[in-house]
Amino acid sequence: MRHFLQLSYDGTAYHGWQIQPNADTVQARLDSALSTLLRQPIHSVGAGRTDTGVHAKMMVAHFDSPGGFDEADLCRRLTRMLPSDIAVAQIVRVPDDAHARFDAIRRTYHYDILLQKNPFRRHFATRIHYALQFEQMNTAAALLLGTHDFSSFCKSGTQTKTNRCTVYEARWMPIESGMYRFRISADRFLRNMVRAIVGTLFTVGNGRLTIADFQRVLSAADRGAAGESAPAEGLSLVEVAYPTELFQPV
Amino acid sequence: MRHFLQLSYDGTAYHGWQIQPNADTVQARLDSALSTLLRQPIHSVGAGRTDTGVHAKMMVAHFDSPGGFDEADLCRRLTRMLPSDIAVAQIVRVPDDAHARFDAIRRTYHYDILLQKNPFRRHFATRIHYALQFEQMNTAAALLLGTHDFSSFCKSGTQTKTNRCTVYEARWMPIESGMYRFRISADRFLRNMVRAIVGTLFTVGNGRLTIADFQRVLSAADRGAAGESAPAEGLSLVEVAYPTELFQPV
Numbered sequence: 001m002r003h004f005l006q007l008s009y010d011g012t013a014y015h016g017w018q019i020q021p022n023a024d025t026v027q028a029r030l031d032s033a034l035s036t037l038l039r040q041p042i043h044s045v046g047a048g049r050t051d052t053g054v055h056a057k058m059m060v061a062h063f064d065s066p067g068g069f070d071e072a073d074l075c076r077r078l079t080r081m082l083p084s085d086i087a088v089a090q091i092v093r094v095p096d097d098a099h100a101r102f103d104a105i106r107r108t109y110h111y112d113i114l115l116q117k118n119p120f121r122r123h124f125a126t127r128i129h130y131a132l133q134f135e136q137m138n139t140a141a142a143l144l145l146g147t148h149d150f151s152s153f154c155k156s157g158t159q160t161k162t163n164r165c166t167v168y169e170a171r172w173m174p175i176e177s178g179m180y181r182f183r184i185s186a187d188r189f190l191r192n193m194v195r196a197i198v199g200t201l202f203t204v205g206n207g208r209l210t211i212a213d214f215q216r217v218l219s220a221a222d223r224g225a226a227g228e229s230a231p232a233e234g235l236s237l238v239e240v241a242y243p244t245e246l247f248q249p250v
Numbered sequence: 251m252r253h254f255l256q257l258s259y260d261g262t263a264y265h266g267w268q269i270q271p272n273a274d275t276v277q278a279r280l281d282s283a284l285s286t287l288l289r290q291p292i293h294s295v296g297a298g299r300t301d302t303g304v305h306a307k308m309m310v311a312h313f314d315s316p317g318g319f320d321e322a323d324l325c326r327r328l329t330r331m332l333p334s335d336i337a338v339a340q341i342v343r344v345p346d347d348a349h350a351r352f353d354a355i356r357r358t359y360h361y362d363i364l365l366q367k368n369p370f371r372r373h374f375a376t377r378i379h380y381a382l383q384f385e386q387m388n389t390a391a392a393l394l395l396g397t398h399d400f401s402s403f404c405k406s407g408t409q410t411k412t413n414r415c416t417v418y419e420a421r422w423m424p425i426e427s428g429m430y431r432f433r434i435s436a437d438r439f440l441r442n443m444v445r446a447i448v449g450t451l452f453t454v455g456n457g458r459l460t461i462a463d464f465q466r467v468l469s470a471a472d473r474g475a476a477g478e479s480a481p482a483e484g485l486s487l488v489e490v491a492y493p494t495e496l497f498q499p500v
Contacts, residue, residue: 010369057370079367087367117329117337119260120307120374 001067004060004094005044010085011055012123012233018049026086030061033081037074038065047100047240048107048189053232055124058089060240062100098246106168108185108239111198111230116178125179126234132205134172134180140204140214141170141182144197151221153197154190163190163221192229200227251317254310254344255294260335261305262373262483268299276336280311283331287324288315297350297490298357298439303482305374308339310490312350348496356418356491358435361448361484366428375429376484382455384422384430390454390464391420391432394447401471403447404440413440413471442479450477
């Protein structure tokens with residue numbers, strides 16, 4: 001039977017989510033703990049991947065097992081077994097064909113920045129040393145709303161059938177003194193997309209790119225067009241949404 | 251001339267505030283950076299000391315120099331020179347006899363705890379694995395208000411003329427899901443006092459100590475009477491208050 005598992009992690013110490021040879025990844029830690037507790041090899045499937053150093057307030061993965069365990073109990077034991085930078089919030093039974101990646105209808109990321117040095121937020125936000133015009137950045141961000149080809153903001157060499165994504169929300173907001181957050185929701189994200197968007201918005205914010213320039217970058221649908229990617233530490237996956245019928249009692 | 255300097259730090263990596271031989275301390279870092287920038291040996295005097303691993307959202311120190319610098323500019327250069335876990339918020343001119351420690355009239359600490367695993371708060375809060383009755387803990391905490399001899403909550407062997415302190419505020423409050431904060435304000439604190447109080451309140455919260463027991467611990471004025479000290483990582487000095495006339499233009 002299949003279960004969805006909801007987890008959070010501080011990605012600082014990991015080579016991202018996705019399991020890979022010779023690297024410490026969140027998925028490798030999760031699969032290893034699940035396999036130990038369920039006494040059989042478990043291979044989870046994530047809702048997506050987060051890159052090296054990127055965090056998740058809420059990542060979702062599914063896994064198959066013969067069942068026979070109490071979900072809340074497994075959740076507790078898993079959280080106890082995993083290192084202090086990974087926590088499991090919930091494990092729920094889903095239909096056997098529910099898929100953590102293909103059934104996700106919306107993902108939301110936060111990119112947090114610090115305009116002044118902050119010893120307490122430094123692990124989860126990027127320090128910016130120049131002034132930013134947030135109104136300009138929000139005018140540019142609004143151009144992302146709706147359905148577009150996001151190739152300009154996609155890591156070159158990535159193979160996907162289409163680079164079209166629908167962005168539902170994209171805006172900067174102050175969250176505390178000296179700290180701003182970029183919140184972006186879409187049906188899907190291409191590799192490196194949020195960091196490429198944020199990096200390019202920085203160049204709008206500091207005046208090197210006009211709103212019209214930003215529009216041209218987006219329309220170009222060509223990776224060379226965008227600015228540098230913003231650093232990993234400010235980025236967190238904060239929500240993965242599914243159709244509610246997926247969580248009806250099975 | 252004398253200046254007050256307001257700083258914050260993540261204490262995780264330091265052997266506390268106070269300068270000492272063969273140990274990395276916040277004051278040692280500060281004095282070294284100040285001495286470099288002002289090109290003469292500077293010895294700061296802190297409002298108090300924080301122990302190994304304890305944080306400060308706001309610590310105050312004073313230092314003397316021949317002056318001749320712009321305060322805002324020194325503040326920026328100092329913050330740039332100090333490591334990422336220490337930030338200087340403000341430097342202000344004060345009268346030559348103003349004293350960071352002796353003139354402080356009120357200090358406030360927060361002790362933050364996590365009732366569930368939280369990868370993002372773990373550096374600045376203590377994870378508690380048992381249930382706590384916060385109402386009981388607040389009834390006990392209220393007994394601390396006013397002026398008492400706090401010897402029961404003082405590190406044994408500490409030499410002070412008197413162990414009397416006046417507590418203005420002492421209560422637990424929820425701050426976010428699965429997270430509680432103990433906030434305590436007093437005119438002064440003895441060494442280890444907050445952590446000894448919090449550790450003893452934990453034993454009230456888990457039912458091992460009654461309110462009457464807690465009252466007896468306080469009245470005993472004897473260090474052996476209190477419970478174990480709570481770990482350092484949950485503790486932050488959050489405010490040091492001075493009479494406003496100290497900050498009038500000199």
